[in-house]
Amino acid sequence: MNQRTLDKLKEMKGFPWFMNVGKPAGGDYLVVPSWREAVDLCVGEVWTSVQHQVKNQIAEEVTLKDYWRSEEWNDVAAQLEGEIFAIVEPLQKSLRMNPRVGDSIWWDLFMICIESEFSDLVEPIFFMRRLEPVYAAGHFPCGWEGPKLGANWQGDLHDWRLWVY
Secondary structure (H helix, E strand, O other): OOHHHHHHHHHHHOOOOOOOOOOOOOOOOEEOOOHHHHHHHHOOHHHHHHHHHHHHHHHHHHHHHOHHHHOOHHHHHHHHHHHHHHHHHHHHHHOOOOHHHHHHHHHHHHHHHHHHHOOOOOOOOOHHHHHHHHHHOOOOEEEEOOOOOOOOOOOOOOOOOEEEO
């Protein structure tokens, strides 16, 4: 794991986790009025498709640009697993989160770190650029106004907005 990613982990540990949920989020976000609606969105098919298809796009681009670096992906993932768990697990317990919400947050943080790790090859397109600022501001990014992204998605995120609690 490179120093950028280690710094990113340290930074995420200092986020004001969910301190501003339910408060105005600023920016060009769609605001969710309750945890209940945030949970429904974050475990929904559209949000899950966005998270996974963006990850697939990043992995493909890393492989195309530097196959040997792409071979490091699994090693980095293994190193990140416990680090991310150490951030998410206490939040999940203290807020008595639905496990699927914890999984969604874990995935976002993991992918923020993956985008950081490979940012010298592939410009961060989603997790660092769009989700990290929301978490850093004490909110919860939980959904997407755009369509479900399918396997044929070509990486264009248009100007679709996030749902934020």
